[in-house]
Amino acid sequence: MRQFLPVVILAVVLVFVAVRLRRRGRTGSLLARRPASGRAGDGAPVLGVVGLVAGREIRQRVRGRIFRVATVLLVLGVAAAIIIPAATKGKSQALQVGVVGQSPPSLQPAISTAAVSVGGDVHLVSETDTTSAENALQSGHLDVVVVDGERLLVKRAPSSGDTSQTATFARALAQILGAKQAMQAAGLTPTQQAQLAGATPLLITALHPARTTTPARTTAVIGLIVLMLMLTQYLTWTLIGVMEEKSSRVVEVLLATVRPLQLLSGKVIGIGVVVFTQAAVLAAFALVLGRAVGSDLLRGSAPLVLLSTVLWLLLGYAFYSWLYAAAGSMAERQDQVQSLAIPLAAPIIAIYVLSITVLSAGGPPATYFKVLAYLPPTAPFAMTALVGLGSATWWQFTLSALITLASVAVVARLAATVYRRAILRTGRRVRLREIVSDRSPQRLR
């Protein structure tokens, strides 16, 4: 239950915010400092002008081909990540071992011992003669054949570095059977032979625990990849969307009746709703599919990692979308966008690579990485990685989320100022310097 506490707390916060927005929408328009009047009362939807702008954004985006193709690709990617390991795990379970000719009573325990070394089950198949056994090897029905208890047949000679299940099993079995032959040749009594065969290996004491891959870590890696893909896609949408409104000049018509902050909020919220819906559908699909195919990826704390990833996708979007929207308002052509997008994308790419590295390495993360998990630009990736590693407590998680939420308010205000000053300056890319030095005798409404 302790594990679910952060999710419950954040859900409560989100519901609270939603209810407040709804209430403000009823009395006027969202984020409006002055009460809306005029005829707006008659036709204003629940969330006012911002709701209308967001609604248009959602309709246009969901209808677009890019959205549909991206959704299908993401669903296929997640399906592949869940199904392929589950399917290959199923195949590895039973090694097919053919037995030809007379088999000594010691063969069965030898095969069992070798099977333990590869961690799989073995299924014994009696073959009438060597030819039929070879045919079965050739066709893939058998993995290994034991002839008269003293000769092993495999399809392809295992190379020295081959760590496949069949190769490992064949090597182990060959060693055990060879040792038995040597013991017989040495004239040991059956009791002595049994003692040698049952020798227990020495206990290995390690300075560091083994590097194991837990389902939560793997899920977090997949989560980080999806987080990166979706964040990049939707942030680009926001940037290009704002830029297109500027370049098509529709923004002048819109701003004649809608305040800049309303227009900007509507766009960010609209795309945000699409992000959340797509992420929620994807997560639900992953959970259902994972359960259906019995995937290891969603066992233990992995579903929590999944939920945390969805949440951080939203928080990451909420933080960066304002910055991307502000950048979009400074450009009106694709070639002007690039010099703006690169500095914005750099921290995302850097923390993404770093988080994947830290997750893959396993073990407790370094202190600097833990600090990054509290900084809003890096928290979405760093905190997801910490959750995957099991290195974040619920209060750390909640604190980081609250810091990011608070920073969103600051970033939104900054972005709205940049947007207001840049969106109607056309012709060439607006420099940040011009925006900073812009004197505003009266605020733009």
Place this chain on the structure above:
Amino acid sequence: MPGNATTPGFPENDGPAGGGALELCGLTRRFGALTALDNLTFSVPSGQVVGFLGPNGAGKTTTMRAIFGLIDLDAGAVWWHGSPVGAAQRRRFGYMPEERGLYPGMLVGEQLEYLGRLHGMTGRAAASATQTWLEQLGIADRATSKLESLSHGNQQRVQLAAALVHEPELLVLDEPLAGLDPAGIDAIGEVLVQQARAGCCVLLSSHQLDLVEDLCDSVTIIDHGRLVVTGSVNELATGGPRSLVVRVVGDRDGAWARQLDGVKVSELDGGAVRLVLDESVDSQAVLAAAMAAGRVTEFVFARRRLSEVFRQAMA
């Protein structure tokens, strides 16, 4: 300054003096060293189409943007029926900016409905108004087309519909007739006059002075961000120096008129000359001179063209 032109004298930055539905009082806006609007003051009455004229860079677009709060002002204010213009008033305004702008990839009908709703209409009212305007502008069959697939003229019609869909009380149109064929000009002109007759306040800028003369009830001319002339088209046409059209058979260059004191040849049109007379000139003396030059087939006092008023104002 021509005699009949009036310059309402609002004290700088003061409230409206009354008389117009829309009143611009002491608008001032500087861009660095450039003063785009220089204490500009004028008003626009309801029920009229008002032409807003001036050479390029005179400050027309800046003025229109100021009405919609799209630029910050250094001084001055815009008033609507005696109240300072704010977000609530602007919902009842319609705007067609100089640089046309709508969503290129959005369906025409949806786009107009969306804009209607942004102006506070209900979904149903916006849908019905969209239908009405598309029919009136003759593009009802393009409601489900993307805007970008329409011809230039039809896109211009959609842009006008976008300014009209919410039945605004004030229409501000920056160059609404630019780039239109005669049929398009007639269609849009008819709508604007009809709106004004229904009580709407229409302010439009244009460089096509002949069209403005036909379409507008009054004009306001600005230059360097300052008011130069404002008045009804009729007053401006009949005011100022007398203008005379004289046709003398066989005369090609109006040489006979150039010799007269206080008479200026302003235009040669086929066999006719257009003369501008000083106040001291006796028209009978002009007639006598014309008759001496040849057989006079036309001798008529003409209204001043708006282009003349404009040129004089700029001189």
